[in-house]
Every structure is written in C-alpha cells, then in structure tokens.
Amino acid sequence: MKEFILYVVVLLIAALMFAFIFQSAGNVYFLQTFFISVLFSFAIGFINRALLELIFSRVKNLETYLRILFAAPLLFIGTFLGIIVGNYICFLFFGYYPFPSQSIVKFGVGIGFFSLILGSGFIFRERSHELKKKAEIARLEASIRSLQAQINPHFFFNSLASVQSLIHENPGKAEEALAAISEVFRYSMRRGQKDFIELCEEIEFIKQFLFIEEIRLGDRLKIIWDIDEELINCSLPPFLIQPIVENAVKYGVEKRKTGKVKISIKEENNKLNISVSNTGRAEVRLVPEHSLENIKKRIEVIYGKRGSFEINTNGEVKIEISIPRQYNKSKEG
Amino acid sequence: MSSKSDKIRVLIVDDEKLVRDYLRRVILEKSDVDVVGEAGDGIEAISKVQELSPDIMLLDIQMPELDGFGVLDFLDAPPPTIFVTAYDEYAIQAFEVNAVDYLLKPVTKKRLFDAIDKAKIYIQRKELWESKATRILNHVRSQEVSKIAINSKDEVKLLSVEEIFWIEADGDYASIHTANNYLFYKKNLKILESRLPSDLFLRVHRSYIVNLREIKELISSAAGSRYRLKMVDDTEIPVSRRKARKVKNKLKI
Numbered sequence: 301m302k303e304f305i306l307y308v309v310v311l312l313i314a315a316l317m318f319a320f321i322f323q324s325a326g327n328v329y330f331l332q333t334f335f336i337s338v339l340f341s342f343a344i345g346f347i348n349r350a351l352l353e354l355i356f357s358r359v360k361n362l363e364t365y366l367r368i369l370f371a372a373p374l375l376f377i378g379t380f381l382g383i384i385v386g387n388y389i390c391f392l393f394f395g396y397y398p399f400p401s402q403s404i405v406k407f408g409v410g411i412g413f414f415s416l417i418l419g420s421g422f423i424f425r426e427r428s429h430e431l432k433k434k435a436e437i438a439r440l441e442a443s444i445r446s447l448q449a450q451i452n453p454h455f456f457f458n459s460l461a462s463v464q465s466l467i468h469e470n471p472g473k474a475e476e477a478l479a480a481i482s483e484v485f486r487y488s489m490r491r492g493q494k495d496f497i498e499l500c501e502e503i504e505f506i507k508q509f510l511f512i513e514e515i516r517l518g519d520r521l522k523i524i525w526d527i528d529e530e531l532i533n534c535s536l537p538p539f540l541i542q543p544i545v546e547n548a549v550k551y552g553v554e555k556r557k558t559g560k561v562k563i564s565i566k567e568e569n570n571k572l573n574i575s576v577s578n579t580g581r582a583e584v585r586l587v588p589e590h591s592l593e594n595i596k597k598r599i600e601v602i603y604g605k606r607g608s609f610e611i612n613t614n615g616e617v618k619i620e621i622s623i624p625r626q627y628n629k630s631k632e633g
Numbered sequence: 634m635s636s637k638s639d640k641i642r643v644l645i646v647d648d649e650k651l652v653r654d655y656l657r658r659v660i661l662e663k664s665d666v667d668v669v670g671e672a673g674d675g676i677e678a679i680s681k682v683q684e685l686s687p688d689i690m691l692l693d694i695q696m697p698e699l700d701g702f703g704v705l706d707f708l709d710a711p712p713p714t715i716f717v718t719a720y721d722e723y724a725i726q727a728f729e730v731n732a733v734d735y736l737l738k739p740v741t742k743k744r745l746f747d748a749i750d751k752a753k754i755y756i757q758r759k760e761l762w763e764s765k766a767t768r769i770l771n772h773v774r775s776q777e778v779s780k781i782a783i784n785s786k787d788e789v790k791l792l793s794v795e796e797i798f799w800i801e802a803d804g805d806y807a808s809i810h811t812a813n814n815y816l817f818y819k820k821n822l823k824i825l826e827s828r829l830p831s832d833l834f835l836r837v838h839r840s841y842i843v844n845l846r847e848i849k850e851l852i853s854s855a856a857g858s859r860y861r862l863k864m865v866d867d868t869e870i871p872v873s874r875r876k877a878r879k880v881k882n883k884l885k886i
Contacts, residue, residue: 454695457719458649461738465655516649 307349310418315341336390336398340411343389344382348415351378352423364427368420375419376412383408444495444537444601451488451509451539452546452591456481459512466515477515483508487538496628499565499572500532506542506563513549521553526564534572535628537602543591544576544619552578552617572625577618592619599623640667641753644687646678646704647671647717648696652738656691656717659742666749675699679707679782679789687712689752691736694718698791699782702773705766707782707789709819713755713762715748732769733762777830783809783816792816794829798847799864802840810866835883837862838873845883 315337322333351374356367383404387397399407459481466474487505514521545563553559559579566573592611599607603623612618643666647653650673657668670685672678675696682690682704690712694701701718705711716735718725725735733755734748755762780791796811800822807818807825818825826836836842849863851872860872860880872880 453720457738458652461655461719461740462649462651464739465651468658469651469654516651518650 307345307422311341311345312338314345314414314418332394336386336394339389340382340386340398343386344379344411344415345418347382347385348375348378348419351375352419364424367423367427368416371419371423372416375415376408379412379415380404380408383411440601441495444598451484451542455509455512455546456485459516462512462516473515477512480508480511484512494538496535496626497538498532498628499534499536502536502538502541503527503532506545509542509546510549517549517553520558521549522558522560524560524562526562526566528566531565531567531572531625533627535626536572536623537598540595540598540621540623541574541576543595544621547592548576548578548617548619552580567625570625571622574621574623575618577616579616595621640665641749641756642667642669642685642688643749644669644678644681644685644690644712645671646673646675646681646690646696646701647693648673649693652693652717656740656745659740659745660749662742663746663749675701675704675782676789676791678704682708682712688756689749690714692716694721699780702769702776703778703780703782706770706773710763711766713752714766715752733765774824774827776828778828779830781818781825781828783818785816790816794833795844795846797829797834797844798866799844799868799870800825800842810868812866835876835880837876837880838871841870843870848884851880851884851886 315334318337318341319330319334322337323330352371355370355374356362359370362370383399387399387404390396390398459477463474463477463481466477484505487501487508510521510523541563545561548561552561561576561578564573564575564577596609599609599621607623608621610620612620643660645653645656645660645668647656653671653673657671660666660668669687670681672681675698678690678692679699681687692701692704692714694716695718699707701716705714713733716732717738717740718735719738734751736744736748755765778794780793783790783792792809792811798810798812800807800809800818802822803817805821807820807822809816809818822836822840822842826834826842829842833845834842835845843862843864847865849865849867852861852863852869853859854861858874860877862870862872862880864870
C-alpha cells in the first residue's frame with residue numbers, strides 16, 4: 301500500500317510538471333491541462349507498471365542493469381499504449397485528441413525516455429529492497445543456525461564410558477547401547493543441518509536418548525509419554541524438545557536419585573503444545589548459553605509472536621512450548 | 634582401618650555406578666592397589682575421605698549437587714587426586730598444569746595405570762601435591778558457584794547460595810546466616826566473596842557480605858554520612874564508607 305501511494309504521488313508530480321509545460325506553451329485553461337496531464341500520466345504510468353510487474357514476476361534474480369535493459373523496450377511500448385489510451389479518453393470527454401496522430405511518435409519517444417528514467421528509479425529502489433530483505437533473511441538463518449543445539453558432548457562421552465563398563469557385565473545390553481548412541485550421533489549430525497523435521501523424528505531421537513539415559517541411571521528414571529498420534533507428522537525445528545527432556549532428566553532425576561519425567565504433546569487451536577514436566581525442585585536458572593535459553597531464543601527467531609516458551613515451577617517443574625501446527629510443504633506437494 | 638597394608642588405598646568417586654564398577658575392576662588388576670571405597674556424589678565423597686583417608690582419590694568432575702571441585706574446595710587436606718572427566722574444556726585447562734593427572738572418559742586401562750603410577754610420587758611427597766592442589770583451587774575459586782558445602786554438626790550439607798541472607802567474618806572463618814539458622818564456614822570472606830555470584834552478593838564491609846535480594850532498607854545516620862542495611866531478618870549491617878556508593882548503585886538508589 302505504501303508503495304502504491306508513493307507511485308501515485310510520483311505520477312501526480314509528473315502530471316503537474318507536464319501541466320506547467322503545456323501551460324507555458326500557451327494553453328489557456330490550467331485545470332483542463334492539469335486534468336489531461338493527470339490522465340496521461342496515470343494511463344502511461346499504470347500500463348508501464350503493469351508491464352514491469354508482468355516480466356519481473358517471471359524473471360527473478362536479475363542484476364539491476366539487466367533489468368533496466370529488459371524494461372526499456374517495454375517502457376516505450378507502454379508509453380505509446382498509454383498515449384493512445386489517454387488520447388481516446390480525452391476524445392470521449394473533450395471531443396479532441398491532445399496528441400495529434402502525426403506528432404504521437406515525437407511525443408511518444410520523449411515521454412518514453414522520461415518513463416524510462418522514472419522506471420529505472422523504481423527498479424533501483426525495488427532491487428535495493430530485495431537485497432535488504434535477502435540480507436535480513438540470511439541474518440535470521442545464521443542466527444537460527446548458531447542457536448541450533450548440538451547434543452551435549454558430556455552425554456556422548458559419559459554414555460561411551462557406560463558402554464565400556466557394560467561390555468564386561470552385560471554384553472547384550474552393551475550392543476544395544478552402542479546402536480542407540482550411534483543413532484543419537486547420526487541424528488545430531490544430520491538433523492543439525494535441517495531447519496525443520498517431523499515430530500516423529502524428534503520423538504524417535506528422544507527415545508534413543510532416553511534408552512541410553514536409562515542404562516546410565518537404571519530404574520531411577522521413569523518416563524511417561526502422552527502424545528496425540530495424529531500430530532506425529534507435524535514439522536518443527538530439530539532439537540526443540542530433546543534438550544528440555546535432557547534438562548528434565550538432569551535436574552529431576554539425576555539430582556534427586558529417582559524421579560519422573562512426563563512428556564506431553566497435544567493440539568489446541570491449531571497450535572502444537574509441548575510440555576515436559578519433571579519432579580524435583582526448580583533448578584532452571586535461565587543463564588546464557590543454557591540449553592533452555594537457547595530454545596527460547598530459537599522459538600522467538602523462528603516463530604516470533606506465534607510461538608511461546610514458559611517455565612512453570614509450581615510444585616513440579618514444567619516447561620511448556622507452543623508453536624504453530626505446521627506440516628512440511630515439500631511433503632504435501 | 635588402622636592396620637597398615639602396603640597397598641595403595643584408592644577411593645573412587647563417580648556418580649555413575651557403571652563407571653565405578655569399571656574403574657574398580659580395572660584398578661584391582663594391579664596387585665599393589667586396593668579400592669577402599671566408592672562414593673556416588675560429592676557429599677558422600679567428602680565423608681568417605683574423612684572416614685577412610687585414602688591415599689589416592691579418583692574424582693569425577695561433573696556430579697549432581699556438589700561437583701568434584703566443590704569436594705576439593707571443602708576438604709582441608711585432600712589426598713592426591715586424579716581427575717576423571719567426560720568433557721570439559723575449562724577443567725582440562727585447570728588440570729594441564731596442576732593436576733596429578735586427569736583421565737578422559739572412556740578411560741583406558743593403560744592411562745589409568747599410568748595415572749596411578751604418577752600419583753605414587755605424590756603420596757610420598759605430599760608437599761608437591763599440596764602446591765598443585767592450591768593452584769587448582771585458586772583457579773576453581775575464581776568461578777562463581779550456586780551451591781556451597783558446609784559442615785553442619787557432624788554432617789556435610791549443601792547450601793544454595795540463594796538461601797544465604799548475610800555473612801559475617803568470624804576470625805579467619807565465616808558465619809553464614811540463613812532464614813532459620815547460622816552456619817559456620819571454614820573459609821574466609823575473601824574466598825566466599827569470589828565464589829558467590831556477583832549479581833546477587835555484595836561485600837559491604839570488611840566483615841560483611843550481604844545478599845542483595847534480602848535487603849529490607851538502607852538506613853542513613855543522622856549526619857547522613859554513615860549507612861546501615863536492614864536485612865529481612867531485621868539485622869542491621871554496617872556499610873563501610875568506601876562501599877556506600879556501590880551499595881546505592883546496586884540498589885538503584
């Protein structure tokens with residue numbers, strides 16, 4: 301809308317300019333000349349605009365000078381069309397043609413150049429807008445990447461140390477544990493490069509992660525899942541839930557010797573509501589670089605006001621995330 | 634305990650039983666070493682050291698509640714210690730120069746044996762270990778903590794720093810005042826000051842540290858040049874002249 305108003309204002313100024321030129325050339329009625337100028341200016345302006353939109357909506361990512369090169373012949377054609385249309389409308393209103401047919405070419409070329417200058421101005425403007433937008437998107441992507449959590453290195457080395465012990469005491473379990481560690485590692489490497497994954501992938505990852513934690517913590521850990529099965533194909537950023545579960549296990553179970561962690565994923569008003577609660581005291585201090593702080597920031601960057609992150613510490617510790625319910629577009633197509 | 638065997642007596646401290654089992658099994662392969670005890674957390678480690686006085690301690694850094702550094706910090710004379718850690722760049726920095734040795738998980742048999750051999754030197758030459766331990770602690774004590782270990786009657790307790798109202802110097806030691814009692818802490822105010830989070834605590838006087846959240850009001854003397862702090866428990870604490878401005882800044886007055 302802002303863009304459109306600017307465009308109209310530019311056309312009006314052009315019309316005013318022409319009106320004065322005509323006026324000084326000896327035309328008597330200024331209002332009539334001004335009206336005619338506005339008419340031509342809008343006819344030429346809108347036809348040119350429409351032609352430009354038509355090609356640039358199809359041909360994208362052109363350098364600025366190439367755009368102007370493409371635009372030039374179109375702008376001349378548009379100008380001629382505009383003059384013919386303006387002429388005809390004028391004839392309907394006032395009964396005469398302001399541009400007699402013998403001088404159309406002369407005026408057309410002149411106004412065509414003028415259009416080209418104006419058009420180039422707009423092309424420059426739009427191009428710089430586009431580049432700014434692109435830079436903004438790149439900046440956002442970079443900040444999302446930098447916030448993209450990786451699996452905690454402590455976790456890897458600790459679980460490998462557990463397996464080392466298991467090899468002697470329970471070889472079967474050691475085999476399973478190694479497979480699970482590999483899965484977690486694979487997910488960590490692959491998913492870390494993706495912006496969105498399906499909920500079922502994150503859940504599978506969390507299950508492998510918890511399998512390893514259960515080996516380390518034994519029967520001290522109790523997990524309760526409550527997931528709406530219809531939601532498992534929803535898409536969400538990777539590593540959004542796992543760090544919360546890891547945090548819940550760390551503070552709810554490890555520190556208290558035994559504990560419960562409940563993971564619930566539901567839908568409400570087209571939002572995906574994820575909550576992870578654990579028994580135990582509220583240990584969650586949101587310090588920078590803490591994994592929870594990181595998730596909060598990622599939700600802010602990715603979803604803005606459409607997402608939320610809350611920590612509830614009444615009795616048990618509960619972390620609630622709400623994000624829009626979305627599906628991966630490439631899957632639908 | 635008093636019967637002296639020739640074997641080197643080792644205490645294993647790690648929060649994961651599987652890891653303790655592994656370390657014990659491997660250590661026992663050495664004929665001159667004996668595992669005298671295990672501890673699954675920092676508090677247990679402190680009481681086991683006091684009870685068993687082992688020759689060497691294998692100490693995990695990352696443990697729930699009180700971590701390995703907290704254990705060392707609490708003990709007056711910790712035994713030569715071999716650190717065991719999964720991954721901790723900061724800790725590794727501290728060890729590289731000062732530790733007897735440090736082991737990265739998963740620990741190999743050879744590295745473990747090498748470390749124990751190294752530790753034998755320090756068992757004989759305690760003063761070498763003591764100077765190393767001091768340097769590690771200096772490094773550690775520059776880091777802020779959220780919990781400190783405290784001797785309360787006969788047991789070791791963990792205190793969250795948020796629970797502290799104010800601290801008073803008591804000779805070379807400190808007495809820590811909380812909502813319902815006061816606790817004796819066998820370190821001086823200077824050490825406490827560097828370990829308590831600076832956004833929460835302020836040394837307002839040579840002999841006092843206060844928790845900024847537990848201040849009720851700032852009272853100025855009639856002349857206006859002297860200040861006292863009234864704490865939530867109604868204790869009044871003097872503010873030294875030099876600290877008055879800082880106190881006001883922190884309280885945003």
